Amino acid sequence: EVQLVESGGDLVQPGGSLRLSCAASGFTFSSFAIHWVRQAPGKGLEYVSGISSNGGSTYYADSVKGRFTISRDNSKNTVYLQMGSLRGDDMALYSCARGGLDGWGQGTTVTVSS
Amino acid sequence: DIQMTQSPSAMSASVGDRVTITCRASQGISNSLAWFQQHPGKVPKRLIYAASSLQSGAPSRFSGSGSGTEFSLTINGLQPEDFATYYCLQQNNYPYTFGQGTKLEIK
Numbered sequence: 001e002v003q004l005v006e007s008g009g010d011l012v013q014p015g016g017s018l019r020l021s022c023a024a025s026g027f028t029f030s031s032f033a034i035h036w037v038r039q040a041p042g043k044g045l046e047y048v049s050g051i052s053s054n055g056g057s058t059y060y061a062d063s064v065k066g067r068f069t070i071s072r073d074n075s076k077n078t079v080y081l082q083m084g085s086l087r088g089d090d091m092a093l094y095s096c097a098r099g100g101l102d103g104w105g106q107g108t109t110v111t112v113s114s
Numbered sequence: 115d116i117q118m119t120q121s122p123s124a125m126s127a128s129v130g131d132r133v134t135i136t137c138r139a140s141q142g143i144s145n146s147l148a149w150f151q152q153h154p155g156k157v158p159k160r161l162i163y164a165a166s167s168l169q170s171g172a173p174s175r176f177s178g179s180g181s182g183t184e185f186s187l188t189i190n191g192l193q194p195e196d197f198a199t200y201y202c203l204q205q206n207n208y209p210y211t212f213g214q215g216t217k218l219e220i221k
Contacts, residue, residue: 045150045203102163
């Protein structure tokens with residue numbers, strides 16, 4: 001069974017940083033791209049970032065480019081999202097998803113507030 | 115980036131109805147489109163991939179069609195559990211982009 005478990009969400013001040021983790025199990029992790037998607041309260045789904053199976057290619061929404069960095073450690077079956085210069089509009093539930101987004105985690109909540 | 119325009123943004127229907135939701139891409143995306151269903155407070159679930167392929171485990175009343183820039187999701191014979199929000203997602207170019215969602219409510 002595909003399992004994705006996010007962690008690292010927290011309350012952070014505007015301008016602050018946070019690192020999210022996505023731990024995977026139940027599939028051959030190193031064969032799949034992994035993506036981050038966020039959903040602000042009461043809003044729709046927004047694609048944030050993705051990373052290829054070997055980590056050689058990374059992708060970002062314009063809204064986070066230059067502020068967020070995605071990486072992965074295939075020896076630990078984990079993807080990371082380093083978030084910097086956080087703003088109020090970054091506040092959301094952040095979920096990771098596999099490949100074609102056919103499997104999702106439950107998400108971790110990022111709150112940006114002073 | 116490719117923009118996905120989904121319509122309608124909300125609609126109401128009755129159990130047993132046939133409903134169609136559409137998504138338009140700002141440029142051609144071949145058949146690289148997926149549809150997701152999300153109930154409040156729940157994880158999104160993929161229903162359709164590659165525009166018209168039914169996800170394993172998804173009910174056969176869901177179907178997808180289209181290619182290029184115009185796509186649709188059809189639900190034949192609405193069931194109570196189908197009242198949810200639906201999203202399209204283009205996967206042809208990075209960054210992937212979602213439509214703004216269609217909230218399907220009970221009439």
